[in-house]
Amino acid sequence: MLPWLGYLALVVSGVTTSSLGLLSRSGSVTGGQWGASLPVRSDEWLTAAPLELSTLANGSTMHSPLSNGPDLIYQMSSGSPIESVLFLEGNLLRLGAWLPDSMLFAAFRGWSWLLLALALPPLLRRFGANRPMSWLAVALCMAAPAAVWWSFMPIRVLGIAAAGCYLLVLAAERAQRGHWWRGLGLAAAAGLFLPRLLTYYVPWSLTIGVPLVLATGTYLVCRKGERRVALTVIGAGAAVGLFLVAGTFWENWTALHAELNTVYPGLRRSSGAALEPFQLFGAPGLFDLEGHVVGGGLNQSEISSAYLICGVVAALLWPLAWAHTATRERAAQVTLGLFILLELSWVTLTWGELGEHVPGLSSLPPARVAQTIGFPCALLMCLVLSGWARARSEGATSRMSPELRRALLVGVVVAVLTGYASGRLPAVVEGMPTWQSTTAAVVTGAVAALLTWRPASWLPVAVTSLVVVLAGVTVNPITFGLGDLRTSPAADRARALRAHSLAEDSRVVSDAMATNALLVANGVPVLGGYQVTGPVERGWAEVDPADRYEDIWNRGASYVLFSFDGQPGADPTVIEVQNDLIQVRTDACWLADSRFDVDRLITAVRIDSPCADRIGRRMTWGGVDLFVYALTPSRTASS
Structure with missing residues (x-):
């Protein structure tokens, strides 16, 4: 009940953690939020937020004639029947004509948080976690640096995976009791969630979602007497999921084909590599980064990670908890552990050319694995700590080291690893004081010792949750409403341009990202803007008929920006400003003469x-x- 009440409060008040306040008349936040908006996560406030608001304004997703629709990547619906079922909460954004935009935006953004709170704790309790540890897992995942610095994108993956897995477990339980129709219904509901791991950001689906799905599968099938029921339920869920994802791919075939054949990310292949210690165990030291500059062409989000150190705690205590863990719980834990070892090898060993040919793994850049391996580690630690609590309560500690000595040992090991890894952060974070890594080591070691000492108590869970929340509480603002994107003279002008464009079946072009964001957020058809899924080759053939610049424009996860200082009468030039920014340099007459129906141009x-x-x-x-x-x-102009 509490998760639902919290979600309802967020929706009614229109509260999100979006940094869209940076999109304003003045170019800086003027009010309507608590805390500062940081520009580092432009994927959120400069791309995702305008695209989501455009669906609210338009009733369906919008895209440039140069770019395919964003439905698959952002899991939004344009009204096609099957994707409207698969991307269930995406339909909230299509209700803008009837309900307040700020509430719908908050409902869409908060959906994954609700799923995580409703599904992950009871799922982990099935795997052997006690109640305090099941909720500690939520806190460790929600407040991980990789979650807060990436605008909670990993939580969207984990929430969907947890919901689908929990529904499968419930389906098996109902079917085992003889309630087959209920069980099959719940299995079908699971099929609404798990296939979504094949869209959105697939590398993180593989590192965050897949371990949980595999653990759930082994948990369900490990008991011989229940295997037939489990396989039937899994098969029913898989059948529904395959139908939905196949239908959604068919409805979005052009976009899917374009994405799979892009230079990035479709055709990119990676191999395992040994990364720096701070990328693996440095998460506890990633606090108070807002005022620092990150070198090496990186930023705070790129060096962020989740709590891989949790895996060390699990490894130290697992032998002591093993005998006090049920068989099917062991199956889930072993599956998580094996997947963590595989991911760990990808970021600590050099795989060479072999890695580029390993299916699945070759689509995982090592840096992205290092950022997210801590999520399954946090889940595993909470399961192992629960088994350790049972071992102590059953009197098994008489053959072990004293409880306090064991807790101190775990704390020391964790502190040393954290101190070493965090101590390497000043090499990439300019001006980071040495006390920060020392503090991270001491606090993390103390928290690990406290959890080990009292693994069945709410007190260490509360302390740990408070520590991790305070470490990242200033990264994202608490934003009320939609700010100047909806209530400003510029927004009024944008809506007037939308009315004109719809009446004339024309488009608008701009040479600034912030201007495009304003236009898109208010439903104005634009040329350029967001190319998140992949290019429309027919559109780019107008810009680049000889395909001279195909290696530049054939990309997903990119931004297309126009400039108007090109040579009059010359063909456009396509420039790679940076990996994800494509600039088309042309002039006003070329735009007016093109087949893109552009009749308004906005520039400073x-x-x-x-x-x-x-x-x-x-x-x-x-x-x-x-x-x-x-x-x-x-x-016409010359005449």
Whole structure:
């Protein structure tokens, strides 16, 4: 009940952790939130938020004629029958014509949090966790640096996986009691969630979601007397899931084909490599990073990770807890442990060319594995600590070291590893004080010792949860509503442009990311903007008929930006500004003459072209004054 009440409170108040306040008239946050918005996660406030708001404004997802729709990546619905079932909560964004946008936005963003709170604790209790440890797992995952610095993207994966797995377990339990129809219904419901691991961000689905799914499978089938029921339930869920994902892929076939054939990420192949210690065990030292500069072309999110150190605690206590763990619980724990070892080998050993040919693993960049391996480690630690608590309660500690000595040993090992790894952070974080790594080592060691000493008590869980929450509480703001993206003169102007574009069946083009975000968030059809799934080759053939720049524009997870300083009469030039930023350099007449039906151009610079006439008054957005130009084809302009 409490998770539902919390979710309802977030929805009614329109609260999210989005940094969309950075998209404002002044270019800085002016109010409507607690805490600071950090620009480092532009994937969230500059890409995801405008795309989600565009669905609220338009009733379905929008995309440029150069780019395929974002439905598969962001799991939003455009109204196609099958994807509307699979991407269930994505339909919330299609209700903008009837319900307040801020509430719907909050409902969509908070959905994965609700799933995690409802499903993960009872699922872990099936695997052998006691109640305090089952909730500690939620705190360790929700507050992990890799979660808070990546705008809770990993939590979306974990929430979906946990919901699907828990429904499968419930389905098997109901069927085992003879309630077959209930069991099959719950299995079908599981099929609504688990196939979604094949979309969104697949590398993290593999590192976060798949271990939990495999652990659930082994848990269900390990008992001989229940194997037939378990296999039947799993088969029913798989059948529903395969139907839904196959249908969704069919409905989005063009986008899927484009994504799989992009230079990045579709055709990218990676191999295992030994990473730096701070990338593995440095998570406890990743606090108070907001005011620091990260070197080496990285940023705070790129060096963030989850708590792999939890795996060390699990390894130290597992032999002592093993005898006091049921067989099917062991099966789930061993599955998690083996998957963690596989992931660990990917980030500690050099696999060479062999790694590029291993199915599944070759799609995992080692840095992304290092960021997320701590999530299954946190789950495993909570399961092992629960077994350790049972061992102590059953009087097995008489043959072991005294409880306090064991807790101190675990604390010392954890402190040493954390101190060593965190001590390497100043090499990439400019100005990071030495006391930060020392503090991280001492606090993490003390917390590990406390959890080991009292593994069945709520007190160490509360202390640990408080520590990890405080470490990342300032990373994301608490935002109320949608800010200037909906309530500002610039937003009013954008909606007027939308009305014009819909009436004339035309598009708008801009040369600034913040301007595109404003337009997209208000449902304005644009040329350029977001190319998250992959390119539309027919559209790019207009820009690059000779395919001279295909290696640049044939990308997903990218941004397409136009500039208007190209040579008049010349073909456009496509420039790779950075890995995920594609710039098309052209002029106003080419845009007006193209088949993209562009008739409005917005820029902060003055355009001197026979095809562009400034209209209306200027508008202010992002701290700059913008001018709107009406475009006229060159033949019409010359006459």
